[in-house]
Amino acid sequence: ARSHSTSPYGRSHIQKKHPHSLPAPVVPHFLQHVTRADGSTFTHWTTSPRSKIILTRDTTNHPLWNATERVSGASSENSQDEEEEGTGRMTRFKKRFGEDIAADQWLEL
Numbered sequence: 001a002r003s004h005s006t007s008p009y010g011r012s013h014i015q016k017k018h019p020h021s022l023p024a025p026v027v028p029h030f031l032q033h034v035t036r037a038d039g040s041t042f043t044h045w046t047t048s049p050r051s052k053i054i055l056t057r058d059t060t061n062h063p064l065w066n067a068t069e070r071v072s073g074a075s076s077e078n079s080q081d082e083e084e085e086g087t088g089r090m091t092r093f094k095k096r097f098g099e100d101i102a103a104d105q106w107l108e109l
Contacts, residue, residue: 037061 032046035054038061059065 027047028049029045029047030049030051031043032048032050033041033043033052035041035052036058037055038058040060
């Protein structure tokens with residue numbers, strides 16, 4: 001290929017010589033033994049050099065991952081107490097819109 005263009009349309013068709021780039025770095029991987037909060041264990045490859053890790057919060061005991069604990073666990077008892085105290089969402093709704101509104105009364109509003 002020529003180093004200069006004789007084309008009236010510019011140099012877009014001439015390939016430029018790009019400098020050689022560095023090779024991709026070699027990232028070391030280590031075998032890691034993980035112990036979950038419930039006692040179950042597994043082994044996996046990771047870039048962390050720690051050979052053993054013990055988790056206190058994971059998907060087995062975190063409330064965001066376990067909706068059943070939120071629905072039927074201790075948090076539902078707390079929400080029931082909130083309603084009795086008058087600080088819950090339903091109490092705020094009743095204060096704003098009235099105590100008892102039947103289904104047929106919604107059409108009249």
